[in-house]
Amino acid sequence: MFDFNKLLSELVYDKNDPILFNSAFFFYYFAAFLLCYLLFSHTKKGRVWVFTLFSLYFFYKACNEYVLLIVLAAIVDFNLSRWIHRAEKQSVRKSLLIFSIVINVGLLFYFKYTDFFIGITNDLTNGNIRPLHLLLPIGISFYTFENLSYTIDVYRGEIEPVDEFMDYLFFLSFFPKLMMGPIVRASDFIPQISKPYVLNSEDIGKGMYLIVSGLFKKIVISDFIYQNFVQYIFDDPSRHTGLECLLGVYGYALVIYCDFSGYSDMALGIARWTGFKIPANFNSPYQSSSITEFWRRWHISLSSWLRDYIYIPLGGNRKGKVRQYVNLSLTMLIGGFWHGASWNFIFWGGLHGLALAVDKVRLTWLHKKGILFTGWKSTVLKVLGILITFHFVCFCWIFFKAATFHDAWALIHQIVYDFQPGIWQELYQGYTAVFGLMLLGFVLHFLPPTSELLAERTLARMPVWGNVAFLVAFVWVLVQVKTTQPMIPIYFQF
Template sequence: MNIDLHKLTAALLYNPQDPILFNSGFFLYFFAALLLCYQFVHRSPRGRVWLFTLFSLYFFYKACGYYVGLVILAAIVDFNLSRWIYYSESRAKRNALLTFSIVVNLGLLFYFKYTDFFIGILNDLELGHFRPLKLLLPIGISFYTFENLSYTIDVYRRHFKPVDRFMDYLFFLSFFPKLMMGPIVRAADFIPQIDKPYHVTSEDISKGLYLIIAGLFKKVVISDYIYVNFVQYVFDDPSKHVGLECLMAVYGYAMVIYCDFSGYSDMAIGIARWIGFKIPPNFDSPYQSSSITEFWRRWHISLSSWLKDYLYIPLGGNRKGKTRQYINLMLTMLIGGFWHGANWNFIFWGGMHGLALAADKKRMEWEKRRQRPVSPAWRTVKKIGGILFTFHLVCFCWIFFKASSFSDAWTMLHQIFLNFDGGTWSAFYAGYSTVLWVMLLGYVLHFIPARTEERAVRGLQWLPSWSYVFILTGLIWAIIQVKTAQPVMPIYLQF
C-alpha cells in the first residue's frame, strides 16, 4: 500500500524528465478527471471558471514545476495595470502604465530567455568576463507574454473594456490547451466566451475529434518517427552524410516541424472545442503557398497576426513609403526570429524571411503595374511554380533554423551543392525506405484539399457518440504500436 501511495504521489508531482504533454499517458487521466468534475459545474459559469483555472494551473505545474507562479504573477500585474489604464483620464498616466506593463512583461521574458545570450555577446566583445546564469526557460513564457501584451495594448487602445473579475483573466491566460505552445489567443476572442452558456454541438464534437485524431497522428506517427529515425542523425553532424541525405533530411525536417507544431495546435483547438471554447486556427496548409507572403498568412497564424498588429503596423506598416515598408518588414521578421530563441541562427532565419517578404512585395507591385492578361494554363503553371519555389525557399531557411550553428548550416549546404552523390540513392532507399514513405504520406496528407477535411468532419457527425470512444481507443492503441520508445519533446516547447 505504501509503495502504491508513493507511486501515486510521484505521478501527481512535477517530474522534469517527464513533463505532461497532450500525447502522454498521464494526460488521458488528467483530461478524464477534468471531464468528470466538469459534469458537476457545467451549468455554472463561475464554477466552470474556477474548475478550468485550477486544472490549468495544475497542468502547467506538471509541465514546468514552480514556474507556474510566473503565470499567476503575470496575471496579477496585467489585470490591475489594464484596469488602471482603462479608467485613468490622464493620457500621460495611461502611457506610463502601458510602458510599465510592456517593461515588466518583456523584462521577465528577456531575463529568462536572453540573459545568457547577451552575456555571451559581452564576453565575446571582451567587455567583461561574466559567468552565464544558465537559467531554465519557463515553458510557454513566450506565448503568454504576448497574450499579456496584446490584452494591455488593446485595453489602452479602447478596443474593449477590461474584465472585472481577476479569475476571468487568470482563466484566459492559463487556459491549458493553449498555454504551453499556443496558439496565441487574443482576449477579445476568448473572454466573451467565458460567460456564455455551455453549449457543445454535434459539429463541435466531431470537429474536435477530427482535430485531436489529426493532431495525434501528425505529431506521434509522422513527426516523431521521421525525426528520431532520420532527421536528427543528419543534422547532428551533416559532414558525415552526402548531399542526397542532407537534402532529404531538409525535406524531412520541413515535415517534422510542421506536423509537430500544427499537430499540437490541432489537439489544443480540438480539446477546447470539446469543452465549449473556440480557439482560432494556427495553420492552414502552409506548404501549399505560392508566395512567401502567402506562407506567412498560413504558417503560425497567431504569431504572424500578432507581429503584424502590434509591431509592423505600429512601426508604420506600408503607410510611410516603400522604403520604410521594407525596413518595417525586415525589423518585424528579425524580431520574430529573435522571439524564437536567443541564437544568431534564429535572427538570421528571420532576416532571410524579411528580405524574402520585401522582395515579394516588390514582385507584386511589378505584376500589378504590368496588368497583362494570362491564360488559365499559364496561371496554373505559375501557381505550381510558385508553390515549388516558395517551398524550397522555406526549406532553405529551415536549415539555419534547425542547425545548431552557422558552421553546421554551411556544412549542410556544402554537402547538398558540392557533394550530392546521387549514385547513393539505392543504398539510401534501402536503409530509409520506411522513413521516406512516411515523409511521402505526410506531404500527400498536407496537400489534400480542405473540402476533404470538411467531408470527414461531416461524416463523423453521423456516428453515434459511443463510436467516438471506440475510434479514440483504436487510435491510441495504433499509436502505441508505432511511437518511439522515448517521447519526443515538441519543438516549440523550447520557445
C-alpha cells in the same frame, strides 16, 4: 497492492518527464479534467474555477514553481489594464502601458535572453561574466504576447477590461494553448467565457478530428521521421552525402510542420470539446505560392500578432515603399528573435524579412504594369511559385534547425558539392518506412479542404459511444507505434 508513493510520484513535477499532450499521464489528467468539468459545467463560475485550477496544475507539471509566474503576470496585467481604462489623462494611460510592456518584456528578456547578451558582452570585451543558465519557463513567449496584446488593446480602446480576476487568469492559463499556443487574443476568447456550455455533434466531430489528426501528425509522422532519420542528418551533416542531407531537410520541413501544427490541432480540438473556439494556427502552409502567402498560413497567430503590434505601429505601408520594406525586415527579425536567443534564429528571421520585402516589390511591379496571368499560365506560375516558396522555406529551415552556423553551412556544402545521387537505391532500402511516411505526410498536406470536412462530418454523425470507441482504438494503435519516450515538441523550447 495499491502503491500510494508511486501515485504521488506521478502527480508531482518531474523535470525529466513534463506533461505533454502525447504523454501517457495526459490521458489520465484529461479524463479527470473532463469529469470534473462536466460536473460543474452548468455554471460559469464552476467552469472557470475547474478549468483554471486544472490549467495551473498542468503548468505546474510542466515547469514546477514557474507556475507562479503566470499567476503574477495575470495579477499585474489585470490591474494595469483596469487602471489604463479608468485613467483620464493620456500621459497616465501611456505611462501605465509602458510599465506593462517593460514588466512583460523584461521578464521574457531575463529568462530567455540574459545568457545570450552575456555571451555577446564577453565576446566584445574579452570579459568573463558567468552565464546564469536560467531554466526557461514553459510557454512564457506565448502568454507574454497574450498579456501585451490585452493591455495594448485596452489602451487603444478596442476592448473593455474584464471585471473578474478569475476570468483573466482563466484566459491566460487556459491549458490547451498554454505551452505552445496558438497566441489567442483576449477579444476572441473572453466573450466566450460567459456563454453557456453547449456541445453539439459538430463540436464533437470537429474536436475529434482535430485531436486524432493532431496526434497522428505528431506521433506517427513527426516523431518517427525525426528520430529515425532527420536527427542523424543534422547531428553531423558532414558525415552524410548531399542527397541524404537534402532529404533530411525535406524531412525536417515535414517534422516541424507536423509537430507544431499537430500540437496546435490538439489544442483546438480540446478547446472545442470544452466549449471554446480558438482560431486555427495553420492552413496548409506548404501549398503557398509566395512567401507572403506562406506567412498567412504558417503560425498564423504569431504572424498576425507581429503585424498588428509591431509592423503596423512601425508604420506598416503608410510611409512609403522603402520604409515598408524596412518595417517588414525589422518585424521578421523580431519574429526570429522571439523564437530563441540565437544568431541562427535572427538570421532565419532576417531571410524571411528580406524575402517578404522582395515579394512586395514583385507584387507592386506586377500591379503597376497591369500584368495579370490567367488560364494555363496562371496554373503553371502557381505550381512554380509553390516549388520556389517551399524550397526557400526549406533553405531557411536549415538555419532554424542547425545548432550552429558551421553546421548549417556544412549541410549546404554537402548538398552542393557532394550530392552523390547514385546512392538513392541503397538509401531507400535503409529508410523505406521513413520515406513512405514522408510521402504520406506530404500527400495528406496537399489534400483539398473538402477531405477534412468529410472526415469531420463522418465523425459528427457517429453516436457518442462510437466516437469514444474510435478514440480508444486510435489511442491503442498509437501506443503500438509510438516511440518509448515521448519526443519533446519543437516549439516547447520557445
